[in-house]
Amino acid sequence: MKILIVGYGRMGREVERILAERGHEVAGRIDPRAPESDSPDLDSFPGTADAVIEFATADAVVGNAQFYTRHGVPAVVGTTGWEADREQVQKIVTDGHGSYLWGANFSVGANLFFAMVHEAGRIMNAFDSYDAMLCETHHRGKADSPSGTALEAAKRLLAVLERKQSIVHDLPGRPLQDDELHIASLRGGSVPGTHTVSFDSPFDSISVTHTARTRSGFALGSVLAAEWLPGNRGFLSVDDFFTAMQTGA
Ligand SMILES: NC(=O)c1ccc[n+]([C@@H]2O[C@H](COP(=O)([O-])OP(=O)(O)OC[C@H]3O[C@@H](n4cnc5c(N)ncnc54)[C@H](O)[C@@H]3O)[C@@H](O)[C@H]2O)c1
Numbered sequence: 109m110k111i112l113i114v115g116y117g118r119m120g121r122e123v124e125r126i127l128a129e130r131g132h133e134v135a136g137r138i139d140p141r142a143p144e145s146d147s148p149d150l151d152s153f154p155g156t157a158d159a160v161i162e163f164a165t166a167d168a169v170v171g172n173a174q175f176y177t178r179h180g181v182p183a184v185v186g187t188t189g190w191e192a193d194r195e196q197v198q199k200i201v202t203d204g205h206g207s208y209l210w211g212a213n214f215s216v217g218a219n220l221f222f223a224m225v226h227e228a229g230r231i232m233n234a235f236d237s238y239d240a241m242l243c244e245t246h247h248r249g250k251a252d253s254p255s256g257t258a259l260e261a262a263k264r265l266l267a268v269l270e271r272k273q274s275i276v277h278d279l280p281g282r283p284l285q286d287d288e289l290h291i292a293s294l295r296g297g298s299v300p301g302t303h304t305v306s307f308d309s310p311f312d313s314i315s316v317t318h319t320a321r322t323r324s325g326f327a328l329g330s331v332l333a334a335e336w337l338p339g340n341r342g343f344l345s346v347d348d349f350f351t352a353m354q355t356g357a
Pocket residue numbers: 114115116117118119120138139140141142148149163164165166168185186187188189211212213214215251252326
């Protein structure tokens with residue numbers, strides 16, 4: 109396949125490496141700041157592509173979604189931090205009959221982690237002496253916090269754990285309410301991403317942790333998604349892709 113890389117930062121470069129390993133061709137690299145990019149923006153890129161893989165910045169997501177939909181290019185979007193624009197992007201894609209697959213975390217392991225968090229939350233409904241909390245650590249260059257992965261894990265937990273109703277990030281400067289789920293973010297060094305969901309009682313503590321070792325896992329997942337996406341229309345999430353992988357659809 110001929111794949112256009114949008115965002116040529118840490119992830120874009122890793123995607124390029126995996127594309128080469130899997131025998132794909134790079135249609136081009138779009139980035140307003142990276143000196144090695146082929147074009148600073150999508151509008152001035154002259155080429156064509158079978159699909160796009162985007163790991164850019166949140167402020168680029170709406171404009172890029174308009175471009176992909178207008179040109180009928182299937183897009184895999186790993187960019188995070190655009191929760192506030194989610195409905196607008198969904199409307200752009202569905203009105204334009206686009207093919208758009210987005211996800212806060214494309215690694216297979218992280219998606220297994222989400223499934224385990226969901227199941228743990230379901231079990232914990234019957235054991236209310238356990239409080240739940242979430243902690244995430246990332247490299248110092250990460251722009252958004254909490255991470256998209258932390259928000260996704262929290263969302264999975266809120267969906268099943270009835271005693272938690274809302275998310276609190278950072279330090280609220282007051283004691284937590286019983287129905288608040290706290291997410292703590294730590295930034296520093298080169299950590300590619302560590303997420304821990306803990307259930308804590310007066311007697312013991314149980315934790316589920318996903319530790320990314322390198323960025324390759326995210327990049328590989330996004331390339332696999334780009335191989336799967338053409339022919340699947342709509343505003344799809346990484347969940348749809350992993351479900352299809354499990355069922356062979
Ligand atoms: N979904 C996942 O699995 C996953 C995994 C890792 C990182 N991420 C997310 O991917 C994004 C990129 O991460 P990174 O570590 O590569 O960041 P990075 O800062 O190294 O790279 C981002 C690049 O995007 C470029 N950019 C900004 N606006 C752009 C635009 N309009 N068009 C094209 N490029 C543009 C920047 O110049 C920069 O080079 C972040 O949002 C991060 O949270 C997602």
